[in-house]
Amino acid sequence: MAPKTMSLKRAFSATLQQIRTYSAPGDRSIPAAKQKYVPTSGTYPKGFLAGTSHAGVKASNTKYDDVTMVVSEEPCAGAGVFTRNVFKAAPVTVSRQTLSSRKSDGLRGVIVNSGCANAVTGKKGTEDAAVMARETDRCFGEVQAGGNEDQTVPRTLVMSTGVIGQQLPIEKITGAIPKAHQALGTSHDHWLKAAQAICTTDTFPKLISRTFTLPSHPDTEYRIAGMTKGAGMIHPNMATLLGIICTDAKIAPSSIYDMLRRSTPNTFNSISIDGDTSTNDTVAFFANGAAAPNDQPAMEFPSDDGDSPHASSADITAMQETLNSFMGDLAKLVVRDGEGATKFVTIRVRSDIGFLTAKRVATSIARSALVKTALYGKDANWGRILCAIGYAPGIIPSTEPVDSLRSRNLHLGMDDSKFQVVPERTSVSFVPADGSEELKLLVRGEPERVDEARAKEILEMEDLEILVRLDDGPMSASQRREVKDRRIEQERRGISRPLASVGRKQSEAVVWTCDFSHEYVTINGDYRT
């Protein structure tokens, strides 16, 4: 028996090796299926530079660049959105402090290392992150040799990605920073190498660039470029999602954070769908205005009093839309590179009872291991989709003790949406990627007779949309009352934005995810050893 067991084990392991077509090959070559996502040219924002160098942060990495610098020639406006994890990595703490002290102004850019997350590393970790920023600033003459450097507020943000709980080999990194500075350049190749050097288990570099115009100066061409690497259920073992976005449009420091914050929920926050909000998640946005005509003021959001529409109102609206779309495309690339993923799945939920409900339902489906394994198995098991809709956190606080439930019901007031999802108004369909007709699985709470052959056909495609309608049919009298009451309560409390979509005709939440394969388990079971 023993030899047989051994040979089975070997066969199993060999088989798994063979089918790992979706994870990073050891030599960092890009799998054929992913080549189409890697650009061969680009248009990059004026005045921004990218450079990389080799530090060998991971001892096993003897040749690949793992230190990346993305900077503006002139200090510029910058902002960041960061993980809400309680265990924030040192670079997150240091970068937030920098942005806060500089009030989003006078920033140089970002220094990144891959191979080690510098997370849960105590005081030493914080010092190291600060050193990375300072050494980058020093390359630009911002820090005087022998000067009172500890008291200088850095101009550079810091990002790290890799294993949690290990100290950075900081000397290796400080040695590599001047080399990355020397390597700075503006070509497509520079940007692509930067996008590659921030990767960890990613199978391809994720880089996008495009041009746009703004209404006030339709003849001026602006550029935006950005890179990202994976995280969450997507690339969770490296515990990090990073994003760096640069534009040569001119955005006021007072407005750049608001702009980034507004674009985040429906882009990067619509893919971190498994709750694996890491210790390091960071998306940074820089605007240096290098392409703006000299006479053009920086774009600003109108002030709160609202009685003096700002000159740049139309521009900033257009800029926000550009950023929304750009960040959406960048975020989707992360899903395309999901660990072990064989499918790209769009979850679209329509609701007439508030955006938040729709988003919670979409997120719940996207997080369900049962839905994701069924998609991997090409199984039209729509019962699992229904089940995930029905237990969506916030729809029903299912995992908490009864006492907590009671307490929530007392205090949550209008945020308690447990009466909002009504089975009799719920419909679910598969929407094929090829534009052919949707396949209805459930209509107003009643199961359809599903054409299994057609379902199989749709599930064979790489791209798939699951469409959920929570608004299929008229509201009951009590639902209408509830929606009205919530709107009144909202006005009473003086909250205009948070639940503004309540009572609106329709809202739609979209979350992007991938399937859940054997290979995911292999990658994440084997990772550290």
Added chain:
Amino acid sequence: MAPKTMSLKRAFSATLQQIRTYSAPGDRSIPAAKQKYVPTSGTYPKGFLAGTSHAGVKASNTKYDDVTMVVSEEPCAGAGVFTRNVFKAAPVTVSRQTLSSRKSDGLRGVIVNSGCANAVTGKKGTEDAAVMARETDRCFGEVQAGGNEDQTVPRTLVMSTGVIGQQLPIEKITGAIPKAHQALGTSHDHWLKAAQAICTTDTFPKLISRTFTLPSHPDTEYRIAGMTKGAGMIHPNMATLLGIICTDAKIAPSSIYDMLRRSTPNTFNSISIDGDTSTNDTVAFFANGAAAPNDQPAMEFPSDDGDSPHASSADITAMQETLNSFMGDLAKLVVRDGEGATKFVTIRVRSDIGFLTAKRVATSIARSALVKTALYGKDANWGRILCAIGYAPGIIPSTEPVDSLRSRNLHLGMDDSKFQVVPERTSVSFVPADGSEELKLLVRGEPERVDEARAKEILEMEDLEILVRLDDGPMSASQRREVKDRRIEQERRGISRPLASVGRKQSEAVVWTCDFSHEYVTINGDYRT
């Protein structure tokens, strides 16, 4: 190339088949590793009977019993706790109505079918569930032939388990119900067959029985017996956790629901750890008093005014403790039979800032696919544990839009616990199952130098405990203030129980879970096809 690909596929599939030692064999034989969990004898409560029969609910099931009746000879007190999923299955709706109409009194027991969940089946489903109850009652002469039977409140609860979205083959089931009735008996064999017949993908029947006494009549022997089947991340594809518990102690109908409800959070609600709260989850509890001396009143909880301690106070306290322990052991059997599971993992979280925080943290770790795949891979990747602590829902609402966060912060008030988990007070250890010393991974937010060989040794064991201390070190002044403020707020609002543990010296939450293996993906990717 084609032949090679085929052969690899075959090898892969063959290998997976061979290593599926943890899921149900086709012939329903019990795997050797699980034999130890199956009792060979038992002591069953007086006056309760169990019987099974074959209906063939699944067309492919031509020989195994799939209809189960567990009943009391005399009508008795009964209660149920049910799924909070919005899409409640028909048997859940019908059973809740029965309990409500009967005020937990005059119940006969339960009728169960496996093979089909009767969930999302519309009106027809509700009718079918009602028919199952009525046909069972008819066996006991409760329903007169040709009588006004539709208006009789049933005495029997209904449970179904299996695929969602398919109608029951109700004629097969109504045909099998009288046969299950004829097969009723009190022997160990009857109970074991019943525990087997409610199973779906379970690899072994989960049955426990034991005896106990109560303080008022120390010479009287009472008995409690129960069976369960899996659900959640554990056995999610059948979309159901079912539990049936019977005792011959005498519990007042007015108190039986409270007793069941109080025992649920730390037992069955501490294993449904992935949020996969199904459409069918039901745990029912029956007490017929058949072993109680004639002069003994039914046990009751003291009334709310509290000035007349009830005669049975000591008894009902002891009964509650018996039920707690019994339900805990039953629930743990479900984890032992997790789909593809190779490990039984106890997550224990200690907190001095409230039980709810501890429970949320424990649940978050238990749900993390990253932690579970690392355990499967025997990888001491404690960074993932930290990460899961840091994003625990309720600790930090990470997946919701910023606007929602703002709204929650405004309204959640004292329930907003985001300041409660302080990295500097957090420690994490592995506690080996063999009683040897714990292995410290993180102490007060600082990583330990981990002995990897020792970690590997611990991770080789089937049982493992992850111990998290959120209270390792003194509170900061602001934390003490927060705890005090919350207690005052709580008193002001007149809530005594929900957050009663706030400010207590220490509370502890325990959640049981299993690891996450290749086989889980295989089972759930293949399931329906």
